[in-house]
Amino acid sequence: MLSPYGLDIIESCLTCKMRVDRIFCDLPTSALQAFESIKYATAYPKGAVLFVEGQAPRGIFVLCKGRVKLSICASDGKTLILKIAEPGEVLGLSATVSGKAYELTAETIDPCQVNFVKRDDFLRFLKEHSDACFKVAEQLSEKYNVACHEVRSLGLSHSAGEKLAKLLLEWSSKNGEAQKQEPRLKLALTHEEIAQMIGTSRETVTRLFADLKKRQILQTKGSTLVIRNKAALRSLATTG
Amino acid sequence: MLSPYGLDIIESCLTCKMRVDRIFCDLPTSALQAFESIKYATAYPKGAVLFVEGQAPRGIFVLCKGRVKLSICASDGKTLILKIAEPGEVLGLSATVSGKAYELTAETIDPCQVNFVKRDDFLRFLKEHSDACFKVAEQLSEKYNVACHEVRSLGLSHSAGEKLAKLLLEWSSKNGEAQKQEPRLKLALTHEEIAQMIGTSRETVTRLFADLKKRQILQTKGSTLVIRNKAALRSLATTG
DNA sequence: CTGAGTACGTGATCTTCGTCACAGGGCGCT
DNA sequence: AGCGCCCTGTGACGAAGATCACGTACTCAG
Numbered sequence: 240m241l242s243p244y245g246l247d248i249i250e251s252c253l254t255c256k257m258r259v260d261r262i263f264c265d266l267p268t269s270a271l272q273a274f275e276s277i278k279y280a281t282a283y284p285k286g287a288v289l290f291v292e293g294q295a296p297r298g299i300f301v302l303c304k305g306r307v308k309l310s311i312c313a314s315d316g317k318t319l320i321l322k323i324a325e326p327g328e329v330l331g332l333s334a335t336v337s338g339k340a341y342e343l344t345a346e347t348i349d350p351c352q353v354n355f356v357k358r359d360d361f362l363r364f365l366k367e368h369s370d371a372c373f374k375v376a377e378q379l380s381e382k383y384n385v386a387c388h389e390v391r392s393l394g395l396s397h398s399a400g401e402k403l404a405k406l407l408l409e410w411s412s413k414n415g416e417a418q419k420q421e422p423r424l425k426l427a428l429t430h431e432e433i434a435q436m437i438g439t440s441r442e443t444v445t446r447l448f449a450d451l452k453k454r455q456i457l458q459t460k461g462s463t464l465v466i467r468n469k470a471a472l473r474s475l476a477t478t479g
Numbered sequence: 480m481l482s483p484y485g486l487d488i489i490e491s492c493l494t495c496k497m498r499v500d501r502i503f504c505d506l507p508t509s510a511l512q513a514f515e516s517i518k519y520a521t522a523y524p525k526g527a528v529l530f531v532e533g534q535a536p537r538g539i540f541v542l543c544k545g546r547v548k549l550s551i552c553a554s555d556g557k558t559l560i561l562k563i564a565e566p567g568e569v570l571g572l573s574a575t576v577s578g579k580a581y582e583l584t585a586e587t588i589d590p591c592q593v594n595f596v597k598r599d600d601f602l603r604f605l606k607e608h609s610d611a612c613f614k615v616a617e618q619l620s621e622k623y624n625v626a627c628h629e630v631r632s633l634g635l636s637h638s639a640g641e642k643l644a645k646l647l648l649e650w651s652s653k654n655g656e657a658q659k660q661e662p663r664l665k666l667a668l669t670h671e672e673i674a675q676m677i678g679t680s681r682e683t684v685t686r687l688f689a690d691l692k693k694r695q696i697l698q699t700k701g702s703t704l705v706i707r708n709k710a711a712l713r714s715l716a717t718t719g
Numbered sequence: 720c721t722g723a724g725t726a727c728g729t730g731a732t733c734t735t736c737g738t739c740a741c742a743g744g745g746c747g748c749t
Numbered sequence: 750a751g752c753g754c755c756c757t758g759t760g761a762c763g764a765a766g767a768t769c770a771c772g773t774a775c776t777c778a779g
Contacts, residue, residue, distance in 0.1 A: 311627065313635040314717065321630065337620035342627040365616070369609035376605070376612060379619035380577035386626035387551070387582040390561065393633040394678045395553040397767090399736075429756065438634045440737055445758060477554060637737090639766070669726065680767055685728060 270368040277360040281353050289345040296334040296341055298357040302326050305351030311343045320436045321389060329378055335361060393438055402437035403447050404476035411466060423465045510608040517600040521593050529585040536574040536581055538597040542566050545591030551583045560676045569618055575601060633678055642677035643687050644716035651706060663705045
């Protein structure tokens with residue numbers, strides 16, 4: 240098979256090596272085979288738009304490789320990034336299940352491999368494979384959970400500094416660097432994008448970083464970021 | 480059966496008159512009977528707490544009568560009301576499905592009748608009744624949708640006036656008063672609670688109402704509120 | 720009737736951030 | 750090298766709204 244956009248294509252869900260720890264891929268063989276027959280394996284370059292908020296749901300997108308930016312945007316162009324989706328996640332699930340419009344916009348930020356399933360096929364698949372249906376319920380619960388956290392952080396953590404601290408801690412915990420004394424992480428996003436993740440302006444993010452550096456809490460080496468004082472950061476994340 | 484707290488108890492899901500338009504109650508008879516056998520019909524007075532955020536999930540609560548306030552709160556006591564749940568809604572669903580802690584707190588604001596189902600029983604029920612499982616997925620999608628709207632409103636509609644206008648329009652559309660020239664609605668919440676719904680302070684809500692009255696957009700007669708200028712309110716809801 | 724408790728109304732300040740404006744810095748491209 | 754583009758850094762300013770502090774009005778119990 241071709242390898243467009245520099246991707247090594249994963250051929251089949253049955254032999255995919257990522258299977259084990261992924262919620263949706265971890266299904267009995269019979270269900271996986273059925274899934275295999277209705278999915279379309281597709282590849283996208285960086286910057287491609289999978290779907291836009293407000294569109295009628297065409298189906299689901301199972302992300303196999305690469306990262307996807309999930310965002311909502313206001314009429315005045317202001318954007319809020321909800322999440323950067325990682326491989327194993329199912330995108331467009333809730334809209335596809337409920338039949339309502341996609342509630343957010345999905346745009347690739349890496350070259351991505353995606354399995355697309357048309358809405359009708361997917362709904363039929365769910366009715367025929369009740370264990371898949373249960374998995375979907377689990378996935379949706381998970382998404383709901385994340386959304387609730389987002390709501391909490393937007394609605395209650397009033398200061399921007401608090402939200403940034405939370406974001407940094409969350410990132411460091413994902414990288415498995417959390418337990419280290421001085422976790423380090425790659426800053427893969429621009430200040431602008433970080434601002435859009437915590438609902439503030441680019442300048443504020445810049446100033447906050449400057450402040451954290453001055454207070455010896457952070458340190459940067461090129462695009463890697465070192466958390467020098469976890470405790471201080473954590474207290475910022477809860478106090479404001 | 481007793482009628483505590485001034486409630487007329489609905490005896491059975493099979494004969495419940497609200498069934499038709501409720502997502503979760505609308506199941507084939509066999510599934511309903513199974514549900515009937517695992518549910519506990521309970522009644523709560525006003526002000527009772529069904530569950531608290533952070534608790535391990537005990538099970539689901541199907542709201543049959545009365546209203547329930549769903550909120551999250553910060554360590555400093557600040558509270559954000561996400562939603563006032565109405566009869567027919569299933570509360571604690573996502574936590575029960577995923578096994579994670581309840582993500583919010585549910586407190587009755589009327590005398591309520593509730594059907595409780597223990598987590599284990601409910602999960603077994605879902606595995607055995609795939610159509611119920613599909614309904615659950617639909618419900619969760621719906622909840623996710625609402626959460627996304629909340630995120631949008633908190634993260635993007637920056638001014639408090641905008642959020643209040645949106646809230647009032649939403650309320651008037653629920654009462655079926657929306658199509659009228661001058662929709663009227665009962666203010667069932669205090670300014671404090673409204674503030675908690677839109678993430679602002681009590682004083683700001685008071686001031687906003689005063690302003691809307693001065694500009695002839697609203698008018699109050701006791702606790703009923705009349706929207707005198709829908710167009711103006713709508714433009715506030717989109718412009719800020 | 721009276722006092723307590725609770726909700727509402729309103730002014731005076733004080734913070735936080737958003738916005739505008741501009742200056743430097745890194746980097747690829749021709 | 751020289752140019753343009755995008756990201757970052759920083760100052761000045763203003764607006765929105767949180768907070769404080771108080772006064773008023775209504776309700777309810779004794």
